C-alpha cells in the first residue's frame with residue numbers, strides 16, 4: 001500500500017527488462033528495436049491520457065518535465081503564476097522560486113482549504129498577467145483529488161497555461177487531458193505507472209508546445225525529416241520537432257521504457273476507467289473501515305467518484321516525512337509495519353496508497369490490524 005512512494009514492478013515488466021538486458025549482453029543491443037520500443041511507448045502513453053503522439057516527450061522524472069515547461073516559456077518581468085505551495089511536492093515549488101529569482105516573475109501562493117487545493121481561490125488569484133497555474137492532480141499528502149476541469153476552464157478562459165504534476169494519479173485515475181483542459185502534465189513512471197525510476201513523460205498540448213522554445217535542444221528535438229540517420233547534422237535550419245517532441249533530447253532510457261511498456265499494455269487492456277473504479281473503491285472501503293474504528297481519516301470517506309487511491313490518517317502537518325508527532329499514530333504505524341503492511345508517513349499522516357495489486361483482503365487485513373491495535377490505545 002505504498003504506490004505513492006513507488007509502485008510494484010510486474011513480472012511482465014521484469015521479463016521485458018530481462019529480455020532487453022539479454023539482448024544487450026549477448027547480442028550487443030538492437031538500436032532499431034529500441035526506437036520501435038520508444039515509438040510504441042509514446043503511442044501507448046498518449047492513448048492512456050487521450051493525447052496525440054506528438055504531444056508526448058520522454059523525460060527523466062516529474063521535475064524535468066515541469067522545468068522543461070517553465071524554462072521554455074517567454075516570461076516577462078511582472079508576469080505571475082499561481083499555485084497552492086503548501087500542498088505541492090517540493091519539486092513543483094523549487095522551479096518557481098528559481099524563476100522568481102531569475103526572471104522577476106511573481107509567485108502567487110494560495111492557501112489550502114481543509115487539505116484541498118482550492119480551484120476557485122486559484123482562479124481568484126489570477127489576473128491579466130497570470131501566465132501559468134500549476135497544481136498536482138492528486139497531492140502526495142493528504143492525497144485529495146484536485147478539481148482539474150475547473151482550473152483548466154479558468155486557465156483556458158484567461159489564456160494561461162495549466163501545468164499539472166500528474167504523478168499521484170496517472171496510471172491509477174483515468175486521465176483525459178483534453179477533457180480536463182490540461183495544457184501540460186509531467187509524470188514519472190515509478191509510481192502509478194508501475195515502472196522504474198529515472199523515466200518520465202511530459203505531455204504538452206500542441207497549441208502551447210508550438211509556442212514554446214525548449215531551453216535545451218538536441219538530436220531528437222530537431223526535425224531532420226523521416227529516415228535521416230540519428231547522427232546527421234541536417235541543413236542547419238534546425239526546425240523543431242512538432243509539439244512536445246521538441247523536448248526530447250538524446251538517447252532514451254530504453255530499460256525504463258521497456259518496463260513501462262508492459263504496464264501501459266496492462267492498463268490499456270484493463271481500461272483506465274475500470275482501474276480507477278476498482279482502486280478508488282478499495283480506498284473508500286479502507287477509509288470507511290478506519291472511520292468506523294474511530295480513527296481520524298483526513299477528509300473522511302470521499303463521495304463516490306471523488307476519491308483518489310490515497311487514504312491518509314492523522315492530522316496533516318503534525319510531524320514530517322517519516323515521523324509523526326502523535327504517539328498513538330506512531331504506534332499504529334509501527335504495528336502495521338511490524339505486521340508486513342507497507343505504507344509511508346508523509347506530512348505527519350499515515351499514508352496508504354493503493355493500486356491494482358491490492359485487493360479486498362488487503363483492506364480487511366489492515367482494518368483488522370488497526371482494530372486489534374486500537375483496543376486501549378486509540379479512538380474508541
Ligand SMILES: Cc1ncc(COP(=O)(O)O)c(C=O)c1O
Pocket residue numbers: 004060061062063064088089091136138139140165167168187188
Ligand atoms: C506529487 C509529487 N510530485 C513529484 C514527485 C517526485 O518528483 P520526481 O519524479 O521529479 O522525482 C513526487 C514523489 O516523489 C510526488 O509525490
